[in-house]
Amino acid sequence: MNTQHPIPDIISQHLAAYHIQTLAPAWIELTPQTDQIQSLGGAWQSYFTTNLELGSSITSACEYLQGMLPIQESFELPQVQMRNDKYTDILAFHDAQTQTDWLLFCDVTMSTLQLQEYQQAANELNLLKDQLNQTLGRFVGEEVAQRASNGTLQFNIAGERKVITTLFVDIRGFTPFNESHDAQDVMHALNQYMDCMLKPILEEAGMVDKIIGDGVMAVFGVLASDNNSADNAFVAAKSIQAKVKALNKQRGNEGQDQLGVGIGIATGDAVLGILGSHERRAFTAIGRHVNLAARLESNARIGEILLDEASVTALDNPPSFALVSLTLKGIGKTHAYSLTS
Amino acid sequence: MIQKKICILGAAGVGKTSLTAQFVFSKFSEKYLSSMGVKIDRKTVDVDGKQVNLMLWDIHGEEKYKKIPTSYLRGASGIMMVIDGTRPATLEMAQEILQRVETELGTIPHIYLLNKSDLTDAWSINDDDMQMLKNTGNPVFLTSAKTGDNVEASFLHLATALVTA
Ligand SMILES: Nc1nc2c(ncn2[C@@H]2O[C@H](COP(=O)(O)OP(=O)(O)OP(=O)(O)O)[C@@H](O)[C@H]2O)c(=O)[nH]1
Ligand SMILES: [Mg+2]
Numbered sequence: 001m002n003t004q005h006p007i008p009d010i011i012s013q014h015l016a017a018y019h020i021q022t023l024a025p026a027w028i029e030l031t032p033q034t035d036q037i038q039s040l041g042g043a044w045q046s047y048f049t050t051n052l053e054l055g056s057s058i059t060s061a062c063e064y065l066q067g068m069l070p071i072q073e074s075f076e077l078p079q080v081q082m083r084n085d086k087y088t089d090i091l092a093f094h095d096a097q098t099q100t101d102w103l104l105f106c107d108v109t110m111s112t113l114q115l116q117e118y119q120q121a122a123n124e125l126n127l128l129k130d131q132l133n134q135t136l137g138r139f140v141g142e143e144v145a146q147r148a149s150n151g152t153l154q155f156n157i158a159g160e161r162k163v164i165t166t167l168f169v170d171i172r173g174f175t176p177f178n179e180s181h182d183a184q185d186v187m188h189a190l191n192q193y194m195d196c197m198l199k200p201i202l203e204e205a206g207m208v209d210k211i212i213g214d215g216v217m218a219v220f221g222v223l224a225s226d227n228n229s230a231d232n233a234f235v236a237a238k239s240i241q242a243k244v245k246a247l248n249k250q251r252g253n254e255g256q257d258q259l260g261v262g263i264g265i266a267t268g269d270a271v272l273g274i275l276g277s278h279e280r281r282a283f284t285a286i287g288r289h290v291n292l293a294a295r296l297e298s299n300a301r302i303g304e305i306l307l308d309e310a311s312v313t314a315l316d317n318p319p320s321f322a323l324v325s326l327t328l329k330g331i332g333k334t335h336a337y338s339l340t341s
Numbered sequence: 342m343i344q345k346k347i348c349i350l351g352a353a354g355v356g357k358t359s360l361t362a363q364f365v366f367s368k369f370s371e372k373y374l375s376s377m378g379v380k381i382d383r384k385t386v387d388v389d390g391k392q393v394n395l396m397l398w399d400i401h402g403e404e405k406y407k408k409i410p411t412s413y414l415r416g417a418s419g420i421m422m423v424i425d426g427t428r429p430a431t432l433e434m435a436q437e438i439l440q441r442v443e444t445e446l447g448t449i450p451h452i453y454l455l456n457k458s459d460l461t462d463a464w465s466i467n468d469d470d471m472q473m474l475k476n477t478g479n480p481v482f483l484t485s486a487k488t489g490d491n492v493e494a495s496f497l498h499l500a501t502a503l504v505t506a
Binding site: 063064066067068075076077078079080081087112113115116119120122123124126127130183184 | 344346353354371372373374375377378379380381383396401402404407410412413415416417427428430
């Protein structure tokens with residue numbers, strides 16, 4: 001605070017009046033170095049159901065203070081639930097000048113309930129993230145473990161250069177859906193759609209590199225396969241769109257909201273790295289086409305698969321695509337091949 | 342009557358409120374309501390023929406940007422440190438909390454609850470982690486607030502340890 005310009009009295013008075021109204025404070029003066037009520041004031045009836053007798057012990061009326069009095073040093077107990085749905089800040093302090101002990105009770109129910117909403121959303125999101133990571137850990141872990149044990153796991157050198165195909169898939173409209181449904185429904189829907197995305201990837205020898213929010217990044221051409229990486233990725237993409245379609249039909253019949261997915265695929269050189277020894281995050285791919293695949297995905301509409309030139313060239317039996325020209329963030333003008341189911 | 346204050350601590354969503362509700366009211370709900378601040382529940386238990394009144398402080402979950410105020414722990418006799426057995430990150434969080442409590446208030450007797458033991462598919466605390474917890478010399482319980490498995494046993498264990506200490 002700027003001491004050269006102290007708060008004018010009138011402002012102090014307004015601030016005090018404002019806070020006294022919102023906090024409905026009650027204060028209790030204690031007989032020094034005891035827990036006995038010497039005097040009391042403010043809205044104490046709204047904090048205590050029983051009458052507070054002068055000279056009686058406050059600890060028996062307020063269980064939160066048990067073991068905390070007499071006041072050794074000032075302390076604060078924020079947001080204690082004194083009565084149902086009522087939150088109170090309890091402050092205890094010793095006034096050295098007058099050698100008196102004080103307790104101050106402030107009603108913080110309104111602000112706490114508001115904060116509760118944010119806290120709830122944040123905590124649910126964290127739980128969701130942990131659960132997704134676990135799903136991912138299991139999928140990647142099982143797949144890699146299985147292939148490693150039967151000798152088909154083909155990557156081993158960190159820093160190996162290889163042509164791979166990267167696929168991004170993302171649920172469209174998930175954020176508004178997330179905000180308008182309760183966590184249980186969101187979790188259930190997310191699991192259903194994740195299932196549609198993860199299974200085809202694994203069936204086509206893809207590796208789930210990471211799950212980003214409501215989408216997945218997968219790479220093909222790292223795990224051994226009979227087909228080339230672009231073919232694998234494309235087959236997986238078509239299968240994802242088909243599965244999502246089937247799921248939407250089922251959800252439609254059950255009267256539930258339907259979501260769609262967009263997919264981007266690009267092929268190119270990448271450096272493969274093994275990140276640390278942690279069993280879950282064993283592997284990552286770094287290459288220019290990875291970014292391209294991500295950009296294509298963010299341009300793909302619901303039901304659409306967008307492929308870059310290199311991927312289409314690599315396909316064994318390319319179907320007929322629609323040619324689209326796009327301006328991609330960080331990449332510029334480019335064209336891509338589109339298939340919409 | 343003997344009275345003991347027990348604080349229930351851990352990361353958000355590990356099941357602190359559910360464990361307390363299961364122990365005190367024999368109730369469980371799938372629905373998650375994040376706790377704010379602190380709420381006290383009480384239960385009287387019998388330890389070697391003596392009535393012990395447990396004052397249970399169900400405290401909000403520790404978060405990166407929302408630490409548990411150590412003022413809540415003044416006068417506590419014991420701590421139930423709850424870990425979500427399906428989320429290893431909550432184990433690290435438990436260690437962090439204990440360390441802070443230790444530096445600010447000194448050692449308070451505690452036991453570890455590895456909760457959600459009914460979720461066997463998602464279980465992700467491995468033997469090494471278990472051993473690491475056991476090596477601290479503090480009791481470790483596998484609990485489920487959902488099925489009630491080991492809930493009463495763990496509270497009674499702590500109560501007994503506090504009374505006979
Ligand atoms: N399956 C299963 N679910 C549990 C168990 N314990 C808690 N849960 C669920 O986990 C979620 C969180 O439980 P809470 O008891 O609210 O967790 P908390 O630790 O009090 O959370 P905060 O107050 O936010 O820190 C709820 O959806 C509970 O239903 C358990 O043993 N098994
Ligand atoms: Mg809680």
